[in-house]
Amino acid sequence: MANYTDGNTLVCGIIGNPVRHTMSPLIHNTLAQQTDTNLVYVPFEVPEDGLKAAVKGAFELGIRGLNVTVPYKSDVIPYLKYVDPMAEAVGAVNTLVRDEALKGYRGYNTDMTGLFRAMQEEGIELEGETVVILGAGGVARPTAHLCVNKGASKVYILNRTFEKAVEIAEDVGDERVIPMDIADYKKVVESEKRYFVVQCTSVGLFPDVNSAVIEDKEFYKYAYAALDVVYRPLETKFLKLAKEAGAKTFSGLKMLLYQGVDAYELWNADRNVKITKEQADEIYKSLMLEVNGARNIILEGFMGSGKTTVSKLLADRLELELMDTDEAIEEAEGRIISDIFKTDGEEAFRQMETDLLETIVGEHWRDMVISLGGGLPLREENRKLLEKAGKVIYLKATPETVYERVKGDTTRPLLQTEDPLARIKELLSDRSEKYDAAAELVIDTDGKTPEEIVDEIINGLGI
Template identity: 45%
Template sequence: MEIMKYAIQGYEDVAAEHLLGIFGNPIKHTLSPVIHDTLSDALGLSERYVPFCVEDEDLSRCVKLAYDEGVLGLNITVPHKQHVMESLVDVDIAAKTIGAVNTLVRVEGGYKGYNTDMPGLAKALETEGIALKDETVIMLGAGGAARAVAYMCVSYGAKQVYIVNRTYAHAQAIADDMNAFAGKAVVQAVASEDYKSIPDGKYLMIQCTSVGLHEGDGMPFDFGDVFYAIAKAGVDLIYNPAQTPFLKEMEKLGVPAVNGLKMLLYQGILAYELWNNLTVSETLTDKVYLALQDAIYGKKRGDNIVLIGYMGAGKTTVGKALAKKLGYEFIDTDLYIEAQEEMTIPDIFEKKGEAYFRALETDVIRKLREKTHCVIATGGGLPLRKENSDLLKEVGTVYYLMADADTTYARVKHCTNRPLLQCDDPYTKIQAMMKERGPVYARACHIRVRTDHGTLEEVMDEIK
């Protein structure tokens, strides 16, 4: 294939039934192959993703070549996101308004352009519990990515958006386009020297400049602590380093601080869904996210499999079966504690109290750091202590087994070995505890897996 002449070093000999890829320049450091090859491997699709280094003058020729040679889908990155539109048979309305295309999908006669950066960021924010509807937003910077961010704010119903930029005209150009699209004045450009004109309030702050990418970088604008303290949450489009000075400032303020890795993740997932006309599950999305984190920041955990989740989720049952299947040692922290104390869990709760039991759990998990090739089922309350959940993430890959309240109740209603559910109305207690613990489990895990649909075998397949 002639298009392979543009493949970067290391990818020249890639072979698969279908090719995916990315056009950009420079393109050597792209992480997109991690996203898409992880997806193809997990789904059993014969597809490979290739970075192509394409110069400006070759862009339209390469788009045509890729189409003629059957390339299934492409991402487009810097510096081609605008110009590529000239080489397409159609452009999605959102991409047109943003003025940038990052995804090409095969249609009759050529490629159609989409922008998945924008919904990717929106999805990333949603998973972090950050809503845009009726929100007041301050965007820092008006470069390439800022157009997609402004469009996202407007189309998800933000009340007011300020774009602060050194060059006022760039912010103004984005504001004009977005207000025309919205049919009202939602977006306002602010020259950086006029930052004090932004009214007092609490804002979602989105950092769209490249300041923070390099060592020694400071804050995007030198406005002082008082300015940044008006943030109620901070989002940085940068993901490497994981924590920019801007995000450090947000952490210091104690507000949610989100880097750009989930945006990278979801723009990729959405592109892959468009190319293959399928829906990527929550579990697989989590696996891709973990693969990305490992690729960028390095893998820092043991090779154990750790199962967490609410009572009755199946930690003990799935854990035992999985260990057998993989030839791993099985450890259940409840059984471990019962053996060590020579007492049952209900007896420990009754005679020594819950606090005593929780301290034992922390001791156990510390010891487990030495282990390898183990499947570890935890007791349902073990990850609730932050210290424990941090330790678990070192011990191995942490899977959060999830089942809804009805399934859980059906599974545990006749059991007498869970002291916390020996009450008059266990169903209501289950609902209340799940609501409280759910977000803790979600934060404590790497990968979410449902156990209320499908067989034990299917649940195990999801895990490895």
């Protein structure tokens, strides 16, 4: 069910600068749909000198709750009526909850609670464990507070600038927190034989995807779990090194998800809304596709390339909606494609394909596996629309393979000829360059089962 608005619609949002590329609307508007809540969530970009007015104005406008992102997580505190002790301890607030009695907002830090919830979902407990935090920036501070608060036995903070690590240790004020120059990481390896590593630097963030703050494989040998707060790309070099060493790994995307879930539950506490793991997993899948630029997974290729079979298997595997563009047009027109060709001509059918793509892009359809008709990517305007619609994967097959798969099919208008194989070779020769131009991933399908092709797609997309 799509979000709707009327006089009873609750409004939530996010304030920061910049906020135009935030993924929070995806999280919260999906949660509103899942919980059948009349609520919309929108981003508000607040200028540098406008924070005080923005918070006051939001309350006067009846806004139910706000997330706060950089650079205002600390600056917003003076304008709140109450600050949760945990948020006060780290000096940062990322969630505002409307309080009618106080005539203002209460402030919380769901970055911390969301991080802990993400850890728990991955089966990681902090009590009695050793934690190694890499970095001493904005995320490292609340992470150190969280680890101590949840009973970690030791918390190492490794940073290139030793003084910044010391600042966090002093801020936490607990002897379990040990600041260290990151160049001395081998001391941790020598003294600890089991630890959970949290990577809190920007190293590995796109486009610097081939770097890790520590690249020594010996360091990862004793890591039983590893979290990277970076989630572009989903699997950083840090996570690859940890996974190769046998550690359980997860990205900061889980932290982003669960800070949003915790905020949503705070805004809807009067209805006792609790988000299930199944609901969260559904949103996580959407976030993964978004991060990978694959709002939709789109399969292109010549007739007989396996698009129909593979798209069904892929949609089932990822639990996504399935669309076949040929079937969608037939359903809309109330007639089969061969009849459209006969009655209206090929050009009219190609325009129907373009119109369908414009609808997908214009109305932001997402979380689908889309199987394209073989001729759809031939138009340049269609290729431009496909780039906006999602990740395009070219299922490639030789003319001989195609012929064997379709030789008995009399429903394909383009093959009604005396020599179908020659026609396939001619068409493939004309189309292959355009298929390549549209695709971000090319998969040779000859000699592969549909299941093997699906595995290759999932691995190629990194999901």
